Structure formats: C-alpha cells, structure tokens
Amino acid sequence: MARGGWRSDRRPLGPYESRVVPQLPQLILTGVTVGATYALAALGFSIIYNASGVINFAQGEFIMLGGMIAAFLAALGAPLPLAVVGAVAATALIGFIVAKLAIAPARGADVTTLVIITIGVSMILRGGVEATLGKGGRALPPFSGDKPIAIAGAMVSPQSLWVMATTLVVVAALALFFTRTRHGKGILAAAYNRLAAELVGVDTRRVLSMSFVLSAALGALGGVLIAPIANASYDAGIMLGLKGFVAAAIGGLGSGVGAVAGGLALGLMESLTAGYVSSAYKDAVAIVVVLAVLLVRPSGLFGAASGGET
Amino acid sequence: MLHAPPSALVSRAPTLIFAAALAALPLILPNAYYYDVAIRIAANATVAIALNLLIGYTGQISLGHAAFFGLGAYGSAILVGVFGWPPLAALVASAAAVGTLAYLVGRAILRLEGHYLAMATLGLGVVASIAIGNEVALTGGPDGMAVPDFSVLSWRLAGEKSWYWVFAALLVAAIALADNLVDSPAGRALRALHGSQTAARTLGVDASAFKTRVFVLSAVAAAFVGSLYGHYEGFVTPGLAAFPKSVQLMTMVVVGGMASVWGSVLGAALLSLAPELLARFQGYETIGFGLILVITMIFLPRGIAPTLAARFGRKAA
C-alpha cells in the first residue's frame, strides 16, 4: 500500500481518524475529469447567454438527455458510435423545439420570467424522461474499455481521457467557429448589437434557435461522455446544471475561456477539498471559494466588466 | 413615520375583506387536512411577500431564499429541542441570527449584478442546506429532527385549528406591512431602485444601504415564518432550505406577479395547491407542473395578478 507524502502532525490519532496522505496527481486528474464535464456544461450556459441573455436552467437536462438517449439506443442494440451520434442529434432537435416553443414566444420578457420558463422547461424534460424511460439508472459502455492507464503515478480510466480530449477538441472547434466562421461571428454580432448585425445581413431570428441547438448538442455530448463513468438517470441533470451555472459564473458569463476555466477550477476545488479537507463539505467549500472569487472580480474571472444596470 | 392619506381606509379595504374571509374560512373547512393546506398556503404566501419586496421592487434575484426559511426553522428546532430554550426566546434569537447572517452576507454579495447575484444567492442556499445536512449531531442530518411544540409559559400551541389563526394573522400582517411599505417614501425609493439605480442615486436614495436593508428584512421575515412552521409541523428536514424550495418560492412570486403583494398571495395559493391537485396524476406530476409554469409565463409574462388587474382596469396593487 503506497504511503508517500508527508506527516501533517504527530499527535495520536482518535478512534476514527486516519492519517491522511493523499496522492496529489490522482486528485488533480480526478479534478480535471470532473472539471471537463462542468466546463462543457458551462460552455452551454455561456453560448445561450451570449446569444440571448437567457440563463438556461434546462442546460443540465440537455446533459441528462444525452446520456439517457444514448443508453436507450445502446440498449436497443445500436452500436455505440450510432448511439452517441443519435443522442446528440436528438437532443439538438429538442433544443431547437425548446427555443421555438418556450423561449421565442417570451422574448422581451423580464429576466426573471425567462428564468422561470427555463426552470419549467427543465421540469418538462425531466418529467418526460421519467415518464417514458423510467426512474432507473442506465449504463453506457465505455468508449474504449475500462482498463485503467497509469499516468504520472495516477490511475486514469480511458473514459476520463475521452472526456478531457473531447472537451479540448470541442473548445478549439467552438473558438474557431465563433471567430472564423460567418455563422459564429454572426451570432456574436447579433448578441452585441442586434440592429447593426441585421444591417450587415445577419439573420438574427436564427440566432436564438441556433444557440439553443448548439448548447443542447454540447450538453448532450458532455452527457454521453460522462455516462459510462457516472451512469445516466432522469435526475442527473439537476446537480450538473447547477454546477455548470456555478462554473460559468466563476469564469464570467458569456466568456468561452471563462467557462472552461471555471469548470476546471470548480472540478479541481471539489477534488482537492475531498482529498485534503473534508469529503462531506467538498461541494460547500467549492461554492464558498466561488463566492470569494466573485467578490474580488464581480463579473467572474474572464467576464466583461458589467457596464449595464440590473 | 407613515402619513396616511384620508383615503387610507378605502385603500385598506381589500386587506380588511381578505382578513374577514380568512376569519370566516374555518366555517367551511371540513377537516384538519384542509386546515393544513390553508396553513401551508399562508406560510408560503407570507414568505413570498417578503421575497417579492426583494425581487419585485428592487429587481434583485434571490435563488436561495429558502435557506433563510430553513435556517429559521432549524434555529428554533435546535435551540428548543437540543438546548431547551423557551420557544419564544428561540424564535426571536433565530430570526435575529438569520438577520445578522443576511446582513453580513448581503453587504458582500449585493454588490454583484444580475445573474452573478443570482448565482451567489443560489450558492448560499446550497451551502446552507449542505451544512444542515452534514451537522448530524445538531440537526439530525439528512433525515431531519423533531421539533417540540410551541409553548409560552404553560400555554401550548398545538393542532391545525390553533395554528391556522397564527398563520392567518401573520399573513394579514405581512400584507398590511408590505402595502404600507410600498406606499411610503421608503417604498417609493424601493421602486425607484428597480427602475434605475443611477437615477435613484441622483435622487438621494442610498442604493446599497437600501438593498441591504430590504435583503435583511425579507430574510428575517422568512426565518420568522420558518421557525413557526417548524413548530407547527413538528418536524424539520434539510429540504426546507434546499434549492427546490427556493425555486418554488421564487416561482410563486414571479407567477403571481412581481411587485404585487396580492400576486404573491395568489401565486402561493396556486403553487401550493398544484401538487395536491396533481397528486392524482401519478408519474406525471413533474411534467404537469413544468407545463403549468411555462404556459403561465408565456401567456402572462408579468404574472397573473398584474395581468388580471390590467384586464379589469384597476390599478395594479
């Protein structure tokens, strides 16, 4: 049994205490894996926020849908790649429907109204899955087996590598999309100044639904990636959605870099707290740190300084 | 402090009528279960009114308000159940403690804007419910703890019928106070804040002090109701402080109508009754509730009460 590390104190241990000597590389890898999932969720939040100012509280449910639909398709016998693609496509479609039926009709309403609408949508999605696919958990087979790989003294499951690698690719692709392609630049332009965007020929009506489609696809991808590790269930979206929101806020709403940074930061904080301080309070500590960050930088790490008013 | 215009009694009429209706309601409630529903509506409505002052009038989102409600409930439960304090003292101490917490926290986070503030309040709520769930020795952990009956000296307050009067009175008081506040100079300042902070500041409204004051006030109110509710139910669980409860409260405010006191009452009634009515649709409660929310907000984006008021031409409350 490996025992490396230092001794933090020399007093006799109480009956249920253990002399803790955690392994840093393992904790960091865990943090990065979990953080990558949060980053994908946060990116989904940021894209929609950028395009429409809406905080989509149903983002967690998009993640859940990805995992559930993929597991459902796989159980029907579909080969894994098909199940993954099918899940992402189906969720993207659902995102489109949500944008058209629930968000577009309420354009121009108060922020709080929109928040309630997205909360209602999340309940519809969650309740819909519960009613059709049941309450049980579902497993998805890992993409390339589950024999752990040793990296720098830590054991990583191949699925974790998938999560990290895919997140990197996705982030790079999104960066390219938003800075190099017409569509991507159009979305950003419409978010910045609608009239000006229209004047240069951007179809701004599409912006809302496109952003939802993109975020839903992104969320579903994250859900599919994490399902082999964490299992899929109808209520998996609640916590993920919350943490994605927290991560997006740390990083600065609307900032892609911020979303990734926020996600990784949140994941690392949780992991390190669980490993070094207290597993019972790992979520709480992460949130307190987030709040502290916001006090110092009120618009998040990378967010634009807020020029508007509430 | 308040300079009531001669028409005060007329504008108080709705409140008086409502109070009379509440007093007459027991005549038609068949059994204790209905009293229970009425009490829950009253409790939720009182907290919703307090939350409305924050959200509706100052435009600040609070996604963690249930935390104050739950902390109030647990404060009383622990002081009375574990430390043997008299319930009345525990009630006051609990509300004061929550108020202090709200003040300290408020000063820090109320500088944040919009969604960051929402996230901060949400974070607070989550931290509070985690703390409550973890400190098993004090709080009984995730399974909750029993709360002794509320008693003053040798007089014990127990049973749905008795508690009904307490919560009904509390609700009427909350409506009256909120109405008063809205019509007072302080209230006008509140509404100015919502409209535009800069403009409010130029008119001499100390924005951050006001925001903090309203935040603390609504937190204390929630804690106060929470304490009493804990005694009434006889049992408290971490769920009272958790995110879903915060969402429920906020939904009551928004669906009922922001910046509308009667809207909060209406919202509380509707959303407390909905689970009872949906209970017969086993398996479809969540989806049903979600549909109600979405459809209501799309067609009545300002909430039910303001839309109804506009429809019938009367001034919105």
Add this chain to the structure above:
Amino acid sequence: MRCSLRTGGWRRASLVAAVLAWTACSAHAEEPIKIGSVFSVTGPAAFLGDPELKTLQIYVDQTNAEGGLLGHPIKLIAYDDGSEAAQANSFAKRLIEEDRVDILIGGSTTGSTMAMYPQVERAQIPFISCAAGVVIVEPVKKWMFKVAHSDRMAAERVFADAKKRGLTKIALLSETSGFGQSGRKESLAAAPKAGVEIVADETYGPKDSDVTAQLTKIRAVDGLQAIFVFGMGEGPAVVAKGVAQLGITLPVYQSHGVASAEFVRLAGAAAEGERFPAAAILIPEQLDESDPQRAVLKDYVALFAAKTGNDVSTFGGHARDAFFIFKAAAERAGSVDKAKVRDEIEKTSGFVGTGGVVSMTPQDHLGLSASAFRMIEIKDGAWRLAE
C-alpha cells in the same frame, strides 16, 4: 308534503327508517377497506419507493380479484412524497383526515417515516413502515411497525463476515443521503462491539459523478484491509467503478442498499467480488428446499417480473410483507378496527415474508433477526450465497 305523526305517520317513518338502515347495511358491505400509502416514488429515493408502490398495487389487485379482504374490496390510496419528508407529513394528514384510511403502509425512507409518525400517533392508526432506520422501532412505538431489515443489522452482518475473514481495519464510505448517514451512525456504533476498527470515515453524494478523490484519501491509510460502502442505488455503482479504476484490490463490502439487479447492471465488472447483506429474495433458487422462504420468494419474483417487467427488488418485497402482515392481522381481528388490527399485528408470529420469518412482540416491532440477512457475493455478474 307534511308527514303527520298522528295518524299512520309512525308506521311510515319506521318504514323509511328500515329502508335507510337496509341500504346503509348493504352499502357497508360494499364499503371498501382503505389502505393509505405514502412512498417516495420520485426523487432520490425512487429506487425504494417505485417498486414498493408497484408491489402494493399488484397485491391489492390480486386480493380484490380473489374476493377482497373480509368480504370487502380493498382500495389503495397512494401518494408520492417525492423523497421529501415534509411532503410525507402532509400526505399522511390527508390520508388520515380526508381519505379516512384504515391503515398506513409506506414510508420508503426513515426520514419520511419519522416525519409521519406524529400524525399516526395522534390519530391512533397502525402504520407499517418499509424503511430501514433502526430508530423506527427503537424505542418501540405503539403504532409503528417495520418490515425492512435495520441498518444496524446490515452493519453487524458485514462486520461479522469481515472479522471471520480476518479483516479488522475497515474504511467507511457513506452516502450523504438519509440512508447512508443513518447507516454510518449505526456502523460507527457497531464496529467496536464487533471487534473491527473504522480507520477512515468519508462521504460521497448520491449524484456524484466521481468518487476517486475520496477513494484516493482512503487507500492511503496505513494497514487498510477492507472498504465498507453504505449507500443505495446508483451511488455505490460509481464507487465500485472508482475502486476498479484506481486498481484497489482490497475486499469491498456494500450495504443492503445495493440489493437489486440495477446495481449489478450499472457497476458491471467492477462489482465482481463485492459482498453485501441482503434478504434471500435475491437468491431463492440457492436456498435449501426445506427453507420456508423459498416458495414465497420464487412466487413473488415471478409475479413482480410478469406484472412490471422490472427486475426484482428487495424493497418491493418490503411492501409485500407489509401488506400480508396487515391482511393476516385484519383476518385474525375479524375487522379493520384500528386498535384491534394493531394488537394483531403485534402478535404476528412465524410469518414467512420476503425479508425473512417475522415474529413480533410488544417490545420488538420488527420481528426479524440478523440471520434473516444472508451474505451475498457477486460472482460473474450474478449473486451467490457466500456462506
């Protein structure tokens, strides 16, 4: 129409009275016996409540098809508390006051059970709980009974097995849910008495996607010999996967919260070799022919699979036991008078249920001994009796 009482009025009145009495009697014969239930059909404890409700519905329907109970049809009024104890409290009130039920069966979680009890005691109505917490029957409460094995029994069973294998330094990894924390408390109390030492005490959340951080902290403990996981449903599956990922080869014990096919499905190969205490419901074919539980269990497993298409669940079995204990008690009492039924439930003796053989006494409202728990090991994705 004036009824004159002077002339034939009395005769008319008594005729009317007779007719009314007759209709009342015949209506009474058709008046259903009402069973009220509050289960956590949604929310984190749906793992428990869903099969419980389904099972209860199956047996109520079956009994009605066979002519009902004491000649009356049974009506099941069921509410879902959404895993929220406060909701359970209100629904209990609704069942007692509004729906006027004759008995309460329910309480998927210890939290909801304890929240409902004040109502139950005030209304003096018998309540059979399907939850695990030992606090439900300790101290014994007049109107509350329990059919599920206690978490303390699970801990004692696991520690006894560990001690037998020479494993005395055990790490405890408990879920932050009510089930997990109650289990943690009982485990910490039972360990010294069983002669084992808890050398680490960590927790994880039921919806956590990764618990390798906690496992990393645990594995570094000096002299660690085994890990005991106290959780239910999906959480322990994530733990099992984490154990496999980190290459931890120590023996892993789970609690009875994983006593369902879902755990094996979700954990896959990672669950290989893990042991947990469970009712014999998981391995009816491996029981002795002479074991009284064998027939009852095979019957239930087949029926549940046929009616719901779901895998069998120990928790569903609790609802079955509760129903039949009530039915037998009502039949012995000859009525559904609450006090009489309560007394008869307390006299349940030698009842063969899915959880074990139940014999209650005024001091013991559970009636199951630790031997009702069997130690099961997961081998090649299937359950094997490990004794």
